[in-house]
Amino acid sequence: MARYIFWRLMRWIPGVIFLLFIVYALMFFGGGDPIQIMFSKEATDAFLPGNPRYEAVKEQLGLNRPFLVQFGDYLWKVMRGDFGISLNDSRPVAKSLFAALPITVSIALSATAIIAIVGIPLGVIAALNQNRWPDNLILSSALFFWGIPTFVAAPLLMMLFCWQFPILPVPRGWAGVFTVNAIIPLTVASIRPMALVIRQARSAVLDVLSEDYIRTARAKGLPEWVTIIKHALRPVLTPVITQMGVVMTNLLAGSLLLEIVFGIPGIGRLIRDGILNNDYSMLLGCTLVILALVTLTNLLVDISYPLLDPRLKQAQRGDV
Amino acid sequence: MASSSTTDTNSVPVLPAKEEKAIGIWQDSFGRLMKNRMAVLSIIIVLIMFFFAIFGPFLTPYDFLKQDLSIRSQPPSSEHWLGTDYLGRDVLSRVIYGARTATLVSLLVVVLSSFIGIVVGSISGYFGGKIDFFLMWFTDLNMAFPNLVLGVVLAVSLRPPLSRWMEQMYLSTANPGFRQSSLLDLALVVTVIVLVAWCPYARVLRSQVMAVRNHNYVLAARALGLSTFTIVVKYIIPNAIGPVIVQMSAGMGSAMLTESAFSFLGIGINPPIPSWGNMINESLRQWTSAPHLLAAPALVLGLMTVSFSFLGDGLNDALNPRQWKG
Numbered sequence: 141m142a143r144y145i146f147w148r149l150m151r152w153i154p155g156v157i158f159l160l161f162i163v164y165a166l167m168f169f170g171g172g173d174p175i176q177i178m179f180s181k182e183a184t185d186a187f188l189p190g191n192p193r194y195e196a197v198k199e200q201l202g203l204n205r206p207f208l209v210q211f212g213d214y215l216w217k218v219m220r221g222d223f224g225i226s227l228n229d230s231r232p233v234a235k236s237l238f239a240a241l242p243i244t245v246s247i248a249l250s251a252t253a254i255i256a257i258v259g260i261p262l263g264v265i266a267a268l269n270q271n272r273w274p275d276n277l278i279l280s281s282a283l284f285f286w287g288i289p290t291f292v293a294a295p296l297l298m299m300l301f302c303w304q305f306p307i308l309p310v311p312r313g314w315a316g317v318f319t320v321n322a323i324i325p326l327t328v329a330s331i332r333p334m335a336l337v338i339r340q341a342r343s344a345v346l347d348v349l350s351e352d353y354i355r356t357a358r359a360k361g362l363p364e365w366v367t368i369i370k371h372a373l374r375p376v377l378t379p380v381i382t383q384m385g386v387v388m389t390n391l392l393a394g395s396l397l398l399e400i401v402f403g404i405p406g407i408g409r410l411i412r413d414g415i416l417n418n419d420y421s422m423l424l425g426c427t428l429v430i431l432a433l434v435t436l437t438n439l440l441v442d443i444s445y446p447l448l449d450p451r452l453k454q455a456q457r458g459d460v
Numbered sequence: 461m462a463s464s465s466t467t468d469t470n471s472v473p474v475l476p477a478k479e480e481k482a483i484g485i486w487q488d489s490f491g492r493l494m495k496n497r498m499a500v501l502s503i504i505i506v507l508i509m510f511f512f513a514i515f516g517p518f519l520t521p522y523d524f525l526k527q528d529l530s531i532r533s534q535p536p537s538s539e540h541w542l543g544t545d546y547l548g549r550d551v552l553s554r555v556i557y558g559a560r561t562a563t564l565v566s567l568l569v570v571v572l573s574s575f576i577g578i579v580v581g582s583i584s585g586y587f588g589g590k591i592d593f594f595l596m597w598f599t600d601l602n603m604a605f606p607n608l609v610l611g612v613v614l615a616v617s618l619r620p621p622l623s624r625w626m627e628q629m630y631l632s633t634a635n636p637g638f639r640q641s642s643l644l645d646l647a648l649v650v651t652v653i654v655l656v657a658w659c660p661y662a663r664v665l666r667s668q669v670m671a672v673r674n675h676n677y678v679l680a681a682r683a684l685g686l687s688t689f690t691i692v693v694k695y696i697i698p699n700a701i702g703p704v705i706v707q708m709s710a711g712m713g714s715a716m717l718t719e720s721a722f723s724f725l726g727i728g729i730n731p732p733i734p735s736w737g738n739m740i741n742e743s744l745r746q747w748t749s750a751p752h753l754l755a756a757p758a759l760v761l762g763l764m765t766v767s768f769s770f771l772g773d774g775l776n777d778a779l780n781p782r783q784w785k786g
Contacts, residue, residue: 155601163613170617280498280770287769289717291724291740292762295747295754303751310748385604393606397721401744411609415616415727423616430609438604 141446148442152435157215163427164211171420174203177227214424223425228417233425236410241429243314244399244406248391248433250317251330255387259334260380263341264368270346278338286335290394294328294401314404325402333390340383344376378448381441388437392430492778499774502767509764512556513563520553525732533750543752545743551756554734558757561735562764565649566715570708573654573715577661578704582692584662585669585700596666599659607656608721614652615727622648642733649728653718657711664707668700675699706776713768720761736761 173189175197198204202213217224223233266278285293301308301324311321348354349372357367399408407426414422493499512519521541528548536543542551584595602610623644630638637643672678673696681691720737722728729735731742736757743753 155597155604159601159605159610163610166613166617170619170621172620283769283773284766287713287766288762289721289765291721291737292758292765295740295744296758296762299747299751299755303748389604389606393608396606396608397724400725411612412725415612415725418616420616423613427609427613431605434605 144446145443148439151442152439156431156435159431160215160428161211163424164214165207167420167424168207168210172418174227174420175201177418177420178230218428223428224421226419226422228413228419228422233421236422237407237425237429240406240410243404244392244395244408245433246317247325247329247395247398247404247406248388250322250326251333251391251395252384252387254326254330255334255337256380258330259337260341260376262334263338263380264345264373264376266338267342267345267349268368275342279342282335282338285331288332289397290328290332291397291401293331294324294398297324297328298401311402313402314406325398325404329391329394329398332394333387336383336387336390337380340380341376344379345372348372348375374448378445381444381448384441385434385438389434392433489778493774496774496777498770499778502771502774505763505767506771509559510563513560516556516560520550520556522550522553524549524553524557524734526550533746533753535750536752542756543750545739545753546746546750551753554739555736555756555760558734558736558739558760561729561733562716562719562761565646565653565719565729566712568650569653569657569715569719570712572650573658573711574661574704574708576654576658577707578665578697578701580658581662581665582669582697582700585666586673586688586692586696588670592666595662599662602656602659603663607718611652611656611718611722612725612727614655615648615722618651619644619648619727622651641730645729645733649719649722652722653715657715657718660711661704661707664703665697665700668703669696672696672699702779706772706779709768709775710772713765713772716761716768717765 175194178197195204202210205213214224221234223237225231226233226236262278262282266275269275298310302310308323309320311324313321315321317326354367354371357371358364362370395406396408396411398404399406400412403409407429410422411426413419414426526549528544531540531544531548533546534540534544534548540550540552542555545551545554580595580599584592626638626644629635669692678691678695681695686694719728720735720740723730723735723737724741726738726741729738731738739757740754740761743750743757747754
């Protein structure tokens with residue numbers, strides 16, 4: 141198992157460092173001069189290149205070192221939880237990130253739960269009614285909701301339920317998952333990626349139903365629901381869990397837009413503020429956190445494979 | 461994804477043996493596509509949007525930039541069918557012009573990214589080996605992370621160099637076109653989306669090329685001593701292109717979605733040029749007092765992306781009848 145996890149790590153870690161390198165290089169060479177951005181509110185010439193005060197700040201922040209040294213230094217500091225300071229208000233980026241992270245993660249996790257609880261049964265129902273109306277209805281609605289962008293669904297639902305039929309309060313800010321305000325954001329967050337799970341669950345059930353042991357179970361006279369729940373459902377979970385990495389990617393991208401629509405103070409808001417203020421160190425920190433979240437999900441998916449599917453446990457003893 | 465229309469799974473050979481049969485395949489696929497009612501409806505909606513995008517300037521009742529502060533944020537009326545926005549501009553004209561923005565961006569993105577994808581995918585699939593390993597590792601990586609986040613990084617960091625370059629071009633050529641910020645926005649948005657969106661094309665084409673490259677006619681072409689370039693361009697790519705077309709339809713929808721998401725975030729097409737994304741963003745500030753401002757671009761954008769999603773699905777069923785994609 142340790143060897144397996146090691147190889148999985150080796151699959152992801154170089155990739156993440158490579159991406160981080162590209163992102164850092166883009167910000168370093170493409171983005172504006174950090175010192176000029178930091179002091180852009182002070183209308184003086186003191187912070188233009190060549191001025192001694194400018195050079196002093198540059199020296200102090202270590203910005204006159206070569207690119208690779210700065211990148212290495214950044215990686216080293218990030219590993220100890222130091223993400224640098226914001227170019228906008230000079231506060232530590234880590235502080236804002238750690239305040240925003242739990243909110244984004246709790247949205248993502250509860251949306252994942254909703255997706256699993258609603259999406260898997262829908263996929264199973266669709267498969268059991270293959271090519272009949274429940275199947276067509278479920279598949280076309282999944283396709284329909286997959287087509288709607290988050291920042292379209294969010295305001296439209298808000299208009300429908302807070303203004304046209306005012307049964308919910310206008311969601312603003314974030315007070316936790318189990319509040320009335322969370323209903324609309326969580327619905328919007330989960331409805332789009334749910335299509336992925338529905339399709340995956342449906343095709344997995346269709347695959348399983350043609351297996352011999354299902355025929356055996358049916359032949360020995362088991363009730364249909366016992367056959368499905370006891371024998372068909374477990375192998376269905378593996379391909380669905382495989383899909384979780386993609387779901388997480390979509391959830392995170394969606395929650396960025398969602399947080400902006402509903403004023404939720406998560407990572408999405410930080411990215412938005414970073415864009416508005418040209419705050420490169422904040423954007424870098426947010427990108428890094430999102431890369432880490434996606435990687436973590438994919439690693440968990442990889443590790444849970446052999447636990448769910450005993451055939452893979454045998455396979456990984458030999459080679460990865 | 462499979463739907464009710466894919467019942468005939470084994471009727472069509474994937475590779476045509478003769479030229480005449482190739483036409484047969486396309487006709488067959490077309491017939492299957494036309495049987496899918498949702499796909500036909502989507503095609504009609506998409507064609508209507510193309511019509512508005514091309515002839516928009518002749519159809520808009522007002523100039524999309526003309527402000528009239530005496531009629532700010534008006535509800536729909538007989539003069540302004542969709543009302544006016546917070547600067548008194550006609551919303552219908554802006555929504556129609558938004559179709560132009562969306563279509564232009566997504567067409568450019570699809571053409572450029574499928575071109576890059578075809579080049580990379582055929583190199584990767586034909587040569588294999590280390591190049592293949594690296595390219596596939598890279599596309600895997602790209603596809604594992606949210607395009608939106610990578611796009612934000614690209615858009616924010618490519619803007620300063622691009623605007624410096626355009627300023628320089630203006631100074632050296634004195635062509636006022638280089639001073640238009642809308643042109644800068646357009647170039648930036650297209651570049652960024654192409655950079656994050658070409659990977660699926662490469663992957664799709666690679667797997668097709670790998671399936672095709674060992675066929676006898678490729679071997680024959682090689683035995684004739686044709687150059688690798690000729691073999692790939694004349695014999696391999698035409699036989700591997702089908703799934704790329706499916707991907708192009710899906711890519712058109714997602715390019716439109718990404719463009720509006722970027723404009724929504726303020727890093728895509730910037731006001732005053734209308735894009736559905738920046739119109740949604742602008743009207744979020746006053747959605748309780750003027751909900752029509754929000755509803756109009758949101759509904760149109762939703763309609764378009766949903767249409768592309770159904771069209772892509774229909775094309776997939778029509779062109780890849782054997783594929784039972786989950």
